[in-house]
Amino acid sequence: MLRILAPLALIAALPAAAQNAAEQKMAATVTAETERHVALLEKLVNQNSGSLNLDGVTRVGAMVRAELEPLGFQVEWVDMKETGRAGHLIATHKGNGRGKRILLIGHLDTVFEPESPFQKFVREGDRASGPGIGDDKGGVVVIIAAMRAMQAAGTLKGADIKIVLTGDEERTGAPLAIARRDLIAAGKWADVALEYENLAREDGKDTGTVARRSSTNWTLTTTGKTGHSSGVFGASLGYGAAYELARILDEFRRTLPEANLTFNVGVMAAGTPATLASNNYQVSAGGKTNIVAEQAVARGDLRALTPEQEAKTRAAMQAIVAKSLPGTSARLDFQEGYPPMAPTDGNRALLAKLNVVNRDLKLPEMAEMDPARRGAADSAFVAADVDTLAGLGASGGGAHAEGEWIDLTSLRLQALRSAAFITRLSKEKRQ
Structure with missing residues (x-):
């Protein structure tokens, strides 16, 4: 009152x-x-x-x-x-x-x-x-x-x-x-x-x-070799898409935070397969616990206070994505935003x-x-x-x-x- x-x-x-x-x-x-x-x-x-x-x-x-x-x-x-x-x-x-x-x-x-x-x-x-x-x-x-x-x-x-x-x-x-x-x-x-x-x-x-x-959306996709889970981390299969996705997101969390900067993960999935719907709002995944994930996807947003801060953060995120685990690959795309x-x-x-x-x-x-x-x-x-x-x-x-x-x-x-x-x-x- x-x-x-x-x-x-x-x-x-x-x-x-x-x-x-x-x-x-x-x-x-x-x-x-x-x-x-x-x-x-x-x-x-x-x-x-x-x-x-x-x-x-x-x-x-x-x-x-x-x-x-x-x-x-x-x-x-x-x-x-x-x-x-x-x-x-x-x-x-x-x-x-x-x-x-x-x-x-x-x-x-x-x-x-x-x-x-x-x-x-x-x-x-x-x-x-x-x-x-x-x-x-x-x-x-x-x-x-x-x-x-x-x-x-x-x-x-x-x-x-x-x-x-x-x-x-x-x-x-x-x-x-x-x-x-x-x-x-x-x-x-x-x-x-x-x-x-x-x-x-x-x-x-x-x-x-x-x-x-600012408010900019991003999409992270990772791929790996699929096969029986007994071979995960090995030379033939590597780490799989799920671990590659987790590695990237965790390194974002550990190394990028600073004042007036956020990079939220809104939705994610991993499996064989894992897909992003055409509307970019829903993800789905299938698979079994004894299968190494072949695909993974995450969607999030990036908010920065200045153009310089946003450009620097985008570059840092891309550098982290480029350090792929054995047997995996990853791609980070930024969409149009505010x-x-x-x-x-x-x-x-x-x-x-x-x-x-x-x-x-x-x-x-x-x-x-x-x-x-x-x-x-x-x-x-x-x-x-x-x-x-x-x-x-x-x-x-x-x-x-x-x-x-x-x-x-x-x-x-x-x-x-x-x-x-x-x-x-x-x-x-x-x-």
Whole structure:
């Protein structure tokens, strides 16, 4: 209960804390429109938009279009059926061309497909649950509420803003070069990027996300000579695929760990035969205890903080794979994935500017969140080209699980933070 009361107390003080007439108007607007935005959130959540539900994702995009076009945004739907996904919504607001160009990033899809039993918005006071309510429909509502507050205050008119809401963040389409083509182009256009996945609260304190780790899948396959188990370790049979797989994974565990680096093994099997399903999610194996395994396979992921750390780790993993036991061979393949969003000076400077807004609004300053505690996100695709700050959406918990929830008061808090922050950024001259 205390974690809900603290944001409520802050919200009550926001209009009085605002430093100028525009920010006072923003604060008044987000407060007055609270129930409007809760109702919008309920509407978005109750429309299933699992990544593979192409019609559902398209419908959520149409709902967001209806919110942004009246604010002066030119809205485009980029069809992505060639990647096996619905598409992306891109909304552009042309300002006076003098201030910084600002990119806002979120996504329309969720991890909950139509067959999931978790389908409906449920509200209990200032807490609400529902599929994708925080990841990322709460973030989408924060963006809309911030834009409406800026329009009411007269600061949206001069701002150059592009909003990119992808339709496949949770289960990316392929090829990745096409699936993220438009987002990457928007990053090259922008001077600043702000991402609206969940706000992270630690010990009741809001934190800022200046870095996210990468997320890349890998597949390890090993082969050996099969035969009666009485010959295992001998000159004719060698060690077999199972021992080769175990050797490699154990050497990963013993020699590679370092700060901000993980390499999980999610699924594995060994036998005669051992196979990986075409969807890359299931493995199967057969055989007997007295037969040396001919094949083995493991699937896992790699998460690193910087491109340099990821490249170094990939090379080290390949070197370990190359040291085959007698009578075996091995192959390690990396699949397309999310790049890292490294903790740059530019990203930290953005958080410092947001903390100026926090001080002016009499809000607590936000420390950096530990990147090891955040997953990968679309902001990583633009971070190499533009200063980026992430995690500006709603606060809650249980993402990707039944019971996912948010603190509804965080919608107001985050909308005001964003409206004031974006307004100030939009008035900074482009370099």
